Amino acid sequence: MGVEVVVEGLTKRFGSQTVWSDVSLTLPAGEISVMLGPSGTGKSVFLKTLIGLLKPDAGHVWIEGVDIAKCSRQDLYEIRKLFGVLFQDGAMFGSMNLYDNVAFPLREHTRKSESEIRQIVLERMELVGLTGAENKLPGEISGGMRKRAGLARALVLDPEILLIDEPDSGLDPVRTTYINQLFIDLNAQIDATFLIVTHDINTARTVPDNIGLLYHRHLAMFGPREMLLTSKEPVVAQFLNAQRVGPIGMSEEKDADQLASEEGIAMPPLPPLPLQIEPSSGIPRRGQRESGAWCRENGVVPPAGSFPERAYAMSLH
Numbered sequence: 001m002g003v004e005v006v007v008e009g010l011t012k013r014f015g016s017q018t019v020w021s022d023v024s025l026t027l028p029a030g031e032i033s034v035m036l037g038p039s040g041t042g043k044s045v046f047l048k049t050l051i052g053l054l055k056p057d058a059g060h061v062w063i064e065g066v067d068i069a070k071c072s073r074q075d076l077y078e079i080r081k082l083f084g085v086l087f088q089d090g091a092m093f094g095s096m097n098l099y100d101n102v103a104f105p106l107r108e109h110t111r112k113s114e115s116e117i118r119q120i121v122l123e124r125m126e127l128v129g130l131t132g133a134e135n136k137l138p139g140e141i142s143g144g145m146r147k148r149a150g151l152a153r154a155l156v157l158d159p160e161i162l163l164i165d166e167p168d169s170g171l172d173p174v175r176t177t178y179i180n181q182l183f184i185d186l187n188a189q190i191d192a193t194f195l196i197v198t199h200d201i202n203t204a205r206t207v208p209d210n211i212g213l214l215y216h217r218h219l220a221m222f223g224p225r226e227m228l229l230t231s232k233e234p235v236v237a238q239f240l241n242a243q244r245v246g247p248i249g250m251s252e253e254k255d256a257d258q259l260a261s262e263e264g265i266a267m268p269p270l271p272p273l274p275l276q277i278e279p280s281s282g283i284p285r286r287g288q289r290e291s292g293a294w295c296r297e298n299g300v301v302p303p304a305g306s307f308p309e310r311a312y313a314m315s316l317h
């Protein structure tokens with residue numbers, strides 16, 4: 001089972017620029033969370049701070065009783081072994097074939113024999129659908145394959161926490177759907193805690209158990225998927241439904257004139273809530289909740305046409 005990540009009052013500055021301040025959230029163990037936010041709001045900086053590559057100016061990141069923000073180098077080294085990280089471009093070594101790229105963390109961080117390494121590498125490559133591509137160089141394969149190779153490499157040390165930065169950037173919609181299904185299936189299989197940074201609204205609406213939104217130097221909201229998808233909070237509703245009307249402008253916040261010009265233009269109604277993607281095995285993930293459960297428990301009526309209505313209609317036939 002993955003481990004919980006507790007973030008408390010986290011603040012990060014570069015010189016006089018505050019990237020975000022007072023960010024508090026808990027990534028529940030074994031669940032999938034997605035972090036959204038307009039460009040430049042510090043999503044990548046947030047991932048790097050969680051893994052201790054960047055030091056926050058204030059706050060804590062608690063993992064298994066250790067505060068990443070303040071711990072010793074030795075503790076950080078140990079805690080990092082819990083993480084698997086997939087960077088945007090897969091971050092492959094260009095001169096090594098995929099096999100050697102995927103084997104790299106095992107050769108660096110373990111004393112496993114080459115035959116043990118071979119078994120793990122081939123298993124992980126099979127998991128991400130790259131069997132047969134072991135001898136290819138990163139430059140010889142597509143962006144989608146590079147991402148999957150990066151994922152195989154992030155998985156070789158059996159991570160408890162997977163941080164994934166924009167897995168869908170540069171991928172076509174079909175490949176994005178495949179990689180999203182892969183995340184759901186992986187989560188079902190390895191039970192790690194996932195945090196995915198994405199700009200893809202469809203991914204955010206259908207993949208995670210929880211959604212967070214960074215906006216204007218703070219965490220606007222973090223919580224269960226259905227909570228954010230039904231939220232009428234203007235920033236959240238605008239972002240999750242990709243609308244132009246709302247407080248978010250082309251370059252961050254809209255100014256008073258822009259907002260005044262939108263007065264009287266109502267936000268369009270929320271679209272129906274989609275079903276969450278299920279594992280292809282048909283066996284529910286450990287952290288999976290029934291679609292509509294959050295809405296029911298919190299007395300929220302989902303927008304017309306959402307999953308519960310459909311499920312209800314189907315159960316009548």
Ligand SMILES: Nc1ncnc2c1ncn2[C@@H]1O[C@H](COP(=O)(O)OP(=O)(O)OP(=O)(O)O)[C@@H](O)[C@H]1O
Pocket residue numbers: 014019037038039040041042043044045046
């Ligand atoms: N090492 C650094 N030194 C100084 N400033 C930095 C550093 N890393 C990031 N920044 C700044 O922090 C801000 C947030 O950057 P970050 O890459 O985290 O944004 P993002 O939300 O991931 O953006 P995008 O969605 O466009 O990838 C930016 O203004 C960036 O210029």
